[in-house]
Amino acid sequence: xxxxxxxxxxxxxxxxxxxxxxxxxxxxxxxxxxxxxxxxxxxxxxxxxxxxxxxxxxxxxxxxxxxxxxxxxxxxxxxxxxxxxxxxxxxxxxxxxxxxxxxxxxxxxxxxxxxxxxxxxxxxxxxxxxxxxxxxxxxxxxxxxxxxxxxxxxxxxxxxxxxxxxxxxxxxxxxxxxxxxxxxxxxxxxxxxxxxxxxxxxxxxxxxxxxxxxxxxxxxxxxxxxxxxxxxxxxxxxxxxxxxxxxxxxxxxxxxxxxxx
Amino acid sequence: xxxxxxxxxxxxxxxxxxxxxxxxxxxxxxxxxxxxxxxxxxxxxxxxxxxxxxxxxxxxxxxxxxxxxxxxxxxxxxxxxxxxxxxxxxxxxxxxxxxxxxxxxxxxxxxxxxxxxxxxxxxxxxxxxxxxxxxxxxxxxxxxxxxxxxxxxxxxxxxxxxxxxxxxxxxxxxxxxxxxxxxxxxxxxxxxxxxxxxxxxxxxxxxxxxxxxxxxxxxxxxxxxxxxxxxxxxxxxxxxxxxxxxxxxxxxxxxxxxxxxxxxxxxxx
Amino acid sequence: xxxxxxxxxxxxxxxxxxxxxxxxxxxxxxxxxxxxxxxxxxxxxxxxxxxxxxxxxxxxxxxxxxxxxxxxxxxxxxxxxxxxxxxxxxxxxxxxxxxxxxxxxxxxxxxxxxxxxxxxxxxxxxxxxxxxxxxxxxx
Numbered sequence: 001x002x003x004x005x006x007x008x009x010x011x012x013x014x015x016x017x018x019x020x021x022x023x024x025x026x027x028x029x030x031x032x033x034x035x036x037x038x039x040x041x042x043x044x045x046x047x048x049x050x051x052x053x054x055x056x057x058x059x060x061x062x063x064x065x066x067x068x069x070x071x072x073x074x075x076x077x078x079x080x081x082x083x084x085x086x087x088x089x090x091x092x093x094x095x096x097x098x099x100x101x102x103x104x105x106x107x108x109x110x111x112x113x114x115x116x117x118x119x120x121x122x123x124x125x126x127x128x129x130x131x132x133x134x135x136x137x138x139x140x141x142x143x144x145x146x147x148x149x150x151x152x153x154x155x156x157x158x159x160x161x162x163x164x165x166x167x168x169x170x171x172x173x174x175x176x177x178x179x180x181x182x183x184x185x186x187x188x189x190x191x192x193x194x195x196x197x198x199x200x201x202x203x204x205x206x207x208x209x210x211x212x213x214x215x216x217x218x219x220x221x222x223x224x225x226x227x228x229x230x231x232x233x234x235x236x237x238x239x240x241x242x243x244x245x246x247x248x249x250x251x252x253x254x255x256x257x258x259x260x261x
Numbered sequence: 262x263x264x265x266x267x268x269x270x271x272x273x274x275x276x277x278x279x280x281x282x283x284x285x286x287x288x289x290x291x292x293x294x295x296x297x298x299x300x301x302x303x304x305x306x307x308x309x310x311x312x313x314x315x316x317x318x319x320x321x322x323x324x325x326x327x328x329x330x331x332x333x334x335x336x337x338x339x340x341x342x343x344x345x346x347x348x349x350x351x352x353x354x355x356x357x358x359x360x361x362x363x364x365x366x367x368x369x370x371x372x373x374x375x376x377x378x379x380x381x382x383x384x385x386x387x388x389x390x391x392x393x394x395x396x397x398x399x400x401x402x403x404x405x406x407x408x409x410x411x412x413x414x415x416x417x418x419x420x421x422x423x424x425x426x427x428x429x430x431x432x433x434x435x436x437x438x439x440x441x442x443x444x445x446x447x448x449x450x451x452x453x454x455x456x457x458x459x460x461x462x463x464x465x466x467x468x469x470x471x472x473x474x475x476x477x478x479x480x481x482x483x484x485x486x487x488x489x490x491x492x493x494x495x496x497x498x499x500x501x502x503x504x505x506x507x508x509x510x511x512x513x514x515x516x517x518x519x520x521x522x523x524x525x526x527x528x529x530x
Numbered sequence: 531x532x533x534x535x536x537x538x539x540x541x542x543x544x545x546x547x548x549x550x551x552x553x554x555x556x557x558x559x560x561x562x563x564x565x566x567x568x569x570x571x572x573x574x575x576x577x578x579x580x581x582x583x584x585x586x587x588x589x590x591x592x593x594x595x596x597x598x599x600x601x602x603x604x605x606x607x608x609x610x611x612x613x614x615x616x617x618x619x620x621x622x623x624x625x626x627x628x629x630x631x632x633x634x635x636x637x638x639x640x641x642x643x644x645x646x647x648x649x650x651x652x653x654x655x656x657x658x659x660x661x662x663x664x665x666x667x668x669x
Binding site for chain 3: 167
């Protein structure tokens with residue numbers, strides 16, 4: 001059975017993508033319609049005053065004044081030749097107070113409004129490299145691997161012998177619950193197996209081999225709970241880590257089933 | 262001899278002419294007035310689809326030894342009567358319109374969200390035509406796209422409509438806009454609707470397009486309207502259609518559940 | 531139009547003496563929002579050098595995306611072939627298991643707890659003390 005933990009946070013953006021996105025969003029700002037302030041802020045209200053205070057306005061064309069970069073063309077407080085940046089809030093400055101705690105400027109100014117500080121994308125499990133934890137590598141798909149006790153297969157996906165008169169996916173569900181305890185919420189993707197591995201005497205068999213043991217793989221996602229098996233060595237690993245730990249021939253057979261992210 | 266091809270190859274004469282070069286630019290050319298920047302930010306729904314949903318859907322929809330399933334097609338008249346010659350075409354058995362063939366599911370046709378069509382029909386606009394403007398703006402605000410106006414197509418005196426009256430608005434959104442709309446619906450709007458059960462399993466047009474509706478009260482929960490509530494004393498209900506590349510409604514529902522939509526009720530087809 | 535008043539004034543109507551009802555004002559604001567008038571930016575004009583730069587960036591990104599998509603398609607094809615291989619073998623060795631694996635699971639849905647990834651993790655990253663409902667009832 002291939003049990004995976006799907007990503008919890010978004011993927012790391014490659015540098016090229018990041019640069020391209022910045023370029024495109026700047027173009028978008030240049031080509032967008034002017035922000036219609038009159039719709040969101042009624043004239044003469046406190047909100048409008050606060051908003052106006054935050055904006056940086058272009059200078060208006062004056063008679064007799066020479067503008068070296070062209071005469072400004074202002075409509076609705078925007079120079080139509082340039083991009084428009086809307087400032088909704090002064091970015092918080094992070095400071096350290098006397099007690100050594102990090103605070104932001106908005107906390108200093110107004111205690112009632114708590115500054116929005118998002119949770120860290122890296123966790124405790126990442127720092128300690130705890131492969132038993134499901135809280136590691138939040139942006140990646142993790143897969144459950146167990147170490148074979150007899151040590152013939154080495155690290156591999158958990159496999160269970162077939163009980164009589166039971167469909168493959170039910171057998172896999174029962175098997176994983178017996179191995180890892182009942183306190184796991186699993187969602188089986190399908191009743192159809194996604195791969196077949198053939199073994200003979202504990203090794204991956206060649207096509208022509210006889211007396212082979214078949215291993216049908218069923219996909220599942222873990223949604224809550226933990227895999228708790230005291231007697232079993234297990235780990236939650238990404239695709240690259242699986243490549244390092246597993247036997248080369250074994251990895252080759254399963255590599256295409258594992259998500260790149 | 263060179264065979265003449267002028268009547269087999271379609272030629273766009275507009276592109277051959279040296280006139281108006283600025284009108285011949287490609288849509289993605291930065292000099293074109295219709296140029297719209299794409300990939301302005303990370304699309305987390307698309308990433309989720311490619312990383313997780315796509316391969317799962319391939320496995321879920323797989324059936325061994327699949328054959329192409331013929332859809333219902335129009336029939337021929339048997340020619341037993343001379344009047345059959347000019348008769349309109351005979352409809353398919355038990356239906357009025359033809360249905361599509363169902364092709365084997367492979368890696369090439371994994372269901373995908375194609376576009377979202379949002380339709381807003383304003384009944385009150387019969388008497389108060391200015392309400393159409395508000396409906397138009399409401400769609401523009403929640404979809405971040407160019408909205409089209411909708412006019413009545415025919416005269417129906419009993420309903421009090423004449424041909425050509427403005428009666429609502431519609432919008433079609435693709436790509437990143439559609440993905441943002443889905444995540445807004447699933448994370449901010451639908452969870453806060455009282456007694457919201459989900460999309461009914463009866464919805465669907467048999468070829469993989471699912472529709473559901475939101476009442477005017479539900480629409481108020483969109484953050485674009487909620488944060489500017491004083492302008493939105495009156496809102497309008499909308500119909501949302503998810504057009505997918507799925508071949509049946511059941512497959513489309515599996516895809517939409519993967520995007521986070523709950524479903525309820527008995528599923529028949 | 532109902533709700534939109536029109537008032538007669540003495541003399542010529544101008545900006546100073548015009549009165550409009552709040553309803554009219556609202557409709558006018560809405561029309562102003564929809565209209566592109568005064569909101570359109572100036573046409574973007576790029577010199578030839580900038581245009582070539584832009585084309586180079588766009589083409590590079592297009593090729594980069596093409597490569598990623600081709601790899602994805604290749605992976606998906608491999609997955610399809612491995613499913614087919616497994617099912618062909620299963621069909622030959624055990625008809626019961628094959629039938630069970632090949633039946634369409636009616637009403638199959640993704641679990642709603644499979645969330646779309648967010649930019650930052652939630653406060654509780656993982657629900658560790660999960661107990662299935664049946665077990666909890668028995669206790």
